[in-house]
Amino acid sequence: MAHIGIDLGTTNSLIAQFTENGPELISNRLGGVLTPSVVHVDKGHVHTGETAKSRLLTRPDQTVAAFKRTMGTEKAYRLDGKTMTSVELSAAVLRALKEDAETALGEPVVDVVISVPAYFSEAQRKSVAQAAKMAGLKPVRLINEPTAAALAYGLQDLSQESCFLVFDLGGGTFDVSILEVFEGVMEVKATAGDAYLGGEDFTRTLVKHLTGLASYKRLSSEDEAAIRKAAEDMKMALTQRDSASIEIRRDGLTLEATVTRAEFEDMCAPLLTRLRRPVERVLYDAKLRPEDLQKVVLVGGATRMPMVRSLIARHLRHFPDGHIDPDHAVALGAAVQAGLVGKNQALKDVVMTDVTAHSLGVETSKEVGNRLLMGYFLPIIERNTVVPVSREEYLQAIRPDQTEMVLGIFQGESPDVSANVRLGTLKVPLPRSRDGSLQHVSVRFSYDVSGLLEVDVITLTDGKRTSTTIRNLAGDMSEEDIEKARKSLEKLKIHPRDEEANIALRARIEQCFAMARQDDRSVFSNMLAEFDMLLEKQNPSDLAAFRKEAEACMNQFEASYVF
Ligand code: AMP
Secondary structure: OOEEEEEEOOOEEEEEEEEOOEEEEOOOOOOOOOEEOEEEEEOOEEEEHHHHHHHHHHOHHHEEEOHHHHOOOOOEEEEOOEEEEHHHHHHHHHHHHHHHHHHHHOOOOOEEEEEEOOOOOHHHHHHHHHHHHHOOOEEEEEEEHHHHHHHHHHHHHOOOOEEEEEEEEOOOOEEEEEEEEEOOEEEEEEEEEEOOOOHHHHHHHHHHHHHHHOEEOOOOHHHHHHHHHHHHHHHHHHHHOOEEEEEEEEOOEEEEEEEEHHHHHHHOHHHHHHHHHHHHHHHHHHOOOHHHOOEEEEEOHHHHOHHHHHHHHHHHOOOOEOOOOOOOHHHHHHHHHHHHHOOOHHHOOOEEOEEOOOOEEEEEEEEEOOEEEEEEEEEEEOOOOEEOEEEEEEEEOOOOOOOEEEEEEEEOOOOEHHHOEEEEEEEEEOOOOOOOOOOEEEEEEEEOOOOOEEEEEEEOOOOOEEEEEEOOOOOOOOHHHHHHHHHHHHHHOOOHHHOHHHHHHHHHHHHHHHHOOHHHHHHHHHHHHHHHHHHHHOOHHHHHHHHHHHHHHHHHHHHOOOO
16 A cells, blocks of 8 residues: 655645655646645535636635635635535545545555644644545544654655754745754654744735735725735745836726835845744754754745745854755655555664644642632643653642542643643542542643543542543544554653663662762762652653763763772
């Protein structure tokens, strides 16, 4: 069975397969590899791709583009008397991709890996999975777009140790990720972005400017579409040249304008500021400086704009690497991921890890004055934590006579839970307190690559466990897959402090401390303190790095030890 990856883009969608020669794009019915993510409805018939795109101008009221932006919302589009949601519109594009790939490959296409912006919430991811199912596909995995892009670029570099930044500016979304390749393992260190910023916004800036220069009485939807098309053409032209001119003469609308690249860049200054923020945040989260990066990789059509490239060169002090077409990287990487899921032989040495894009946690209360206020967010798994991960926190009941704790489970970055996304609620029965003291519970969150979140709450006085599983939402998991994922999460649930290897390491440090004298003693007591702090933080990669360093130091000490 072919290993298929799909990039469901805001502007264009692509489908690729993993072959023994690496990932390859599959051409559509028109022989191209970019299928416009546009839907046109005519007398009940649904058209997609180039056919639909060509109607954007002539039949704007029956045609829709950029609907990926409204994934996960209730928005419905009215097209020639037919109401369609963004899930249904995406399903139409996916169905066309599936049919084209089936024609090209001569076999059914069902299992696919689909890319999504790293910044998509669980609800938005669920919408993508739903669209895939509607199109007759089985989404075996959803992969973050920058991770996919890095996979397309990173394969060639796996032998070298490197750290790179993926700058992905598509039609409607912006994602930045930092990935590290180390001993054949590719790890996402951090990701940030803006789900409402993309090439479209640069076009809109020009649309606003051009509309201001146009003479008209009332703009019809056809007039608006004509200005939009002129703006889009002008934007593309300004990538190639220092200035561009357009002219529109229609009944009731005249527009003649010349814009220089410098003027366009001035108009876009607020957008460039918005591009900088996620870049700064991702470096901060990954604890890196621009000079620590080996490479900056570009993804998404809008990274072709010279102002975006010079922003990167200025702030990251790197000339971006673009040896893969920025429009192709995500689909190629999704196909590589499909090969990984399908355990393709050529990929057996590649290991991928990913991070959580959002923080996961629970609602807590805080005592303010002598009043108890609810609604505070306590993150348990912080954003950008490498998955799979399992973390524990302790909570206290509010009153001694409390018989139940109702735990709201949330995803997001706001300190106020109402601004975050509610994933579920867990009701935990509490044993009656005998001595009037408050009950305590431990809350453990375990999260895996396929997006399965397990929440286990243990009441400390009687050791009773209450659990819930929040399924992603991401792929389409069968009961069997869920059981498998749950079993592997089970292994993670041991607190690192209780893991065999860590117990042994702590004992060895204590032993070295006992053997050492004077200055050496402080080395080992500091080592113990650092180890305890890392055990508390429960970050597996930090712990692994610490273990390696501590063992090297102790080996040296033991080898040179004189009785
Ligand atoms: P994507 O969603 O990755 O296909 O990105 C598409 C976005 O890139 C759209 O907003 C396009 O207008 C923009 N884009 C594509 N090519 C160019 C170009 N040569 N110059 C400026 N923007 C471009």
